[in-house]
Amino acid sequence: MSTILDVARLAGVSTATVSRVINMPESVRENTRNKVLQAMEKCSYKYNSLARGFVTKRSNTIGLIIPNINNPVFAESTMGVQEHADKKNTRVILGNSYYKYSQEENLVKVLRESQIDGLIITTTNLKGNVLKNLVDEKFPFVLLFSTVKGGPFSAVGIDNYKGGYLATEHLVNLGHKRIGMVAGNFSMTDRSYHRWHGYKGCLRDSGLTYSKELLVQTDYSLSGGEASIKKLLCLPSPPTAVFCSNDYIALGALKGARDMGLTLPADLSIVGFDDMQTASYMVPALTTVHQPAYEMGRRAAEVLFQLIESPGKPLQDMMETNLIVRESTTAIPHTSSHQSRINKNQ
Amino acid sequence: MSTILDVARLAGVSTATVSRVINMPESVRENTRNKVLQAMEKCSYKYNSLARGFVTKRSNTIGLIIPNINNPVFAESTMGVQEHADKKNTRVILGNSYYKYSQEENLVKVLRESQIDGLIITTTNLKGNVLKNLVDEKFPFVLLFSTVKGGPFSAVGIDNYKGGYLATEHLVNLGHKRIGMVAGNFSMTDRSYHRWHGYKGCLRDSGLTYSKELLVQTDYSLSGGEASIKKLLCLPSPPTAVFCSNDYIALGALKGARDMGLTLPADLSIVGFDDMQTASYMVPALTTVHQPAYEMGRRAAEVLFQLIESPGKPLQDMMETNLIVRESTTAIPHTSSHQSRINKNQ
DNA sequence: CCTCCACATGTAAACGCTTACATTTCTATA
DNA sequence: TATAGAAATGTAAGCGTTTACATGTGGAGG
Known part of the structure; x- marks a missing residue:
């Protein structure tokens, strides 16, 4: 493995010059530049950006958790x-x-040891020491899928309260009175928690009573969604609509409800959250709260580089979220067939 | 930012000793070890694994393309x-x-400059110079989702021919005579190409004639699948079953067919490939060829580390693949209602 | 043809660690 | 208690770049 020194010798110049043709080619005379280039070719030189990182203190690497x-x-x-x-x-x-x-804690440690220039993190725990330390040490990082607007860190996210509200409001407008929610475990992330608050807020504003039995928490999995919807439907007085705190859960719920013999959306309206690519391919096509995930990722990176290149005040960017109405929601049925059908199928 | 040297001074030992407590703690007397540990604490020392990588020539980083x-x-x-x-x-x-x-070419270059210890790559082009160079330079890498058994590189994959065969055979056994295929673009990957060969092989072995019009190529997208199935269904004599070269395409196909008014699987059987997590949540639940993706990734990493730690002959591991029958396939209808229904809905 | 200045190139230290080798300190045995 | 040998620690070079600073060179203007 040849180094800059080999190249330099071969070309009859100094290592500094070689370094220059690599990093600022215009600053070296065409003549010498060509000599160097040829020399590189001849000894099939491969640049070592780790070595550069070592001296410049910039690894040109970021972490994403x-x-x-x-x-x-x-x-x-x-x-x-x-x-x-x-x-x-x-x-x-x-x-x-x-x-x-x-796991988050460990990853941050390992990544920082690797000398990443910055970090994007979708955290599970806002209150832990991980973020606090990062802030204290002025390490450049941005929260992705963040739920917080203020606070001492840069963040990009959406208003989860609003998202939950939007979803619920849609169901209320369709005439539903008994609206359930299956949420991601509050202990796993507070996104779900805020969506739940939005849900409760809307219920309150609509004069509907919220009852504890209408909430079931689960992990963010297909099977979790499936099992949870069954729990809700087995309630003495089951909901006619449910808001799922992400599309994955909703997809599971769709299946769970179908398995119990319900026809969708006639017997049960379901709204999800995220609007993942396959949402419109589900059956029925999923009504859901759109979150501009790609955009958010890009924005987070933009913010991070801004932070890296010119440290300063934390930057926050809360992006728009909106409801996409598809086919998994419909007006509440007027007959009582719904209730009886469920009981029949239990 | 304090270094090993600061710690050493603070603890009154040499940098070598500090390095030892980091890398082989048992080799230093408890007494001194504690002094060092305390010193680290005191100046809130953070290990720099990039510097280590620089000297050891091991970055403890691998690339995954x-x-x-x-x-x-x-x-x-x-x-x-x-x-x-x-x-x-x-x-x-x-x-x-x-x-x-x-893009592949560029990524490999960049990653190697970053001094990755090895590379796992799911390539688009077996014949390009990228792999050839890697081999020539004895750089540790393994092909993931590989289609080749022999050859000068390590690889883990499945038998795509067999997969395609299995899928088609299933359809043949159900009595289908006119079986279409929507494949990923052959120019994008040869996996799809091999699956197509399996499809053709089975057709041949079953005494069915293969006709060119029954194949449509597309990108690996939902919308691609959707559009492609419509093309097939609009044929003068449309297929009664189609094999999609991945589940994503199949999901699109499911929707496309439904949109054309077909009821599934009665009017059209569809089998996918991959068995992604959501396959059993599709409507109808997707019959598909299972590919142990997680396992394959893990295996590829195992192989890679073996290569890194003790370079030697390339290792190949072809994993088992099998058909998972769910609900998106059924015996060919006996009536001719199928044909007429399609025409009605065009 | 000289001078001066801008531009091109060279010199050498520094980055934070590891490690081969040298030296010191223990420990156990005679 | 002396001593050999093992165990712990220290010394210093080296990894492949970048870069501040010093030196050298070319060419325009006088």
Whole structure:
């Protein structure tokens, strides 16, 4: 493996000159530049950007921590950050936290040891020391899928309260009175928690009573959604509509409801959250709250580089969210067939 | 930012000793070890693994190039490689090639400059110079979702021919005579190409004639699947079953067919490929060829580390693939209602 | 043809760690 | 208690770049 020194010798110049043709080619006379280029060719020189990172204190690498790359929404946002990182000639190291704070903690440590220039993190726990330390040490990072507007860190996210409100409002407008929610575990992320608040807020504003039994928490999985919807439907007085705190859960719920013999959306309206790519391919096509995941990822990266290049005040960017109405929701049935059908199928 | 030297001074030992407590703690007397540990604490020392990489020539980082993290199958396999990389205390840098060879080429260059210890790549182009160079330079890498058994590189994959065969055979056994295929563009990947060969092979073995019009190529997208199935169904003599070369395409096809007024699977059987997590949540639940994506990712990482730790002959691992029969396929209808229904709905 | 200045190139230290080798300190045994 | 040998620690070079600073060179203007 040849180095800059080999090249220099071969070309009869100094290492500084070689370095210059690599980093600022215009600053060296065409003549010498060509000599160097040829020499590089001849000894099939390969640049070592790790060595550069070592001296410049810039690794041209950022970290990206998400709960789970398996979830299309996170995959989407990952692509967004990658696109911008690419533009900035920066590599991204990916880590999954699996919604575990300890894992997050460890990843941050490892990534920082790797001398990443900055970090994008979709955190599970806002209150932990991880973020606090990052802030204290003025390490450049941005929260992705953040729920907070103020606060001492940069963040891009959406208004989850509003999202939950929008979803619920839609159901209320369709005449539903008994509206359930299956939410991601509040202990796993507060996004779900805020959506639930939106849901409750809307219920209150609409004069509907909220009852505890109408909420069931689960992990963010297909099977979780499936099991949870069954719980709701087995209630003595089951909901006629349910708001699921993400599309994955909703997809599970769709199946669970179908398995219990319901026809959708006639017997049960379902609205999701995220608007992942396949939402419109579900049966029925899923009504859901849109979250611009790709865009958010890209924006997070933009913000991060701004922070890296000129440290300063934290930047916050809350993006628009809106309801996409498709076919999984419909007006409440006028007959009581719904109730009886469920009971028949239990 | 304090360094090993600061710690050493503070603890009254040499840098070598500090390095030892970091890397082989048992080799230093408890007494001194504690002094060092305390010193680290006191000056809130942070290890710089980039510097280590620089001297040891091991960055503890590997590269992972896939076509698109958006595709759940690749996401799944990514998690597999991450799991094993974690165990090996190694970071993974992710790159999307978007099925573009030029992008692949560039990523490999950039990653190698970053001094990755090895590379896992799901390539778009077996014949390009990228792989050839890697081989020539004895750089450790493994092909993921590989289609080749022999050859000068390590690889883990499945038998795509067999997969295509299995899918088609299933349809033949159900009595279908006119079986279409919507395939990923052959120019994008040869996986699809091999599956098509399996399809053709089975047709031949079953005494069915293959006709060119029954194949339509598309990109690996939902909308691609949707559009392609419509093309097939608009044929003068449309197929009664179609094999889609991945589940994403199949999901699109399901929707396309439904939109044309067909009821599934009665009017049209569809089988996919991959068996992504949501396959059993589709409507109808998708019959598909299972590919152990997570397992493959993990295996690829295992192989890679073997290669890194003790270079030697290329290792190949072809994993099992099998058909999962669900609800999107059924015996061919006996009436001619199928044909007329299509025509009615055009 | 000289001078001066801008521009091109060279010199050498520095980055934070590891490690081969040298030296010191223990420990156990005679 | 002396001593050999093992165990712990220290010394210093080296990894492949960048970069501040010093030096050298070319060409325009006098």
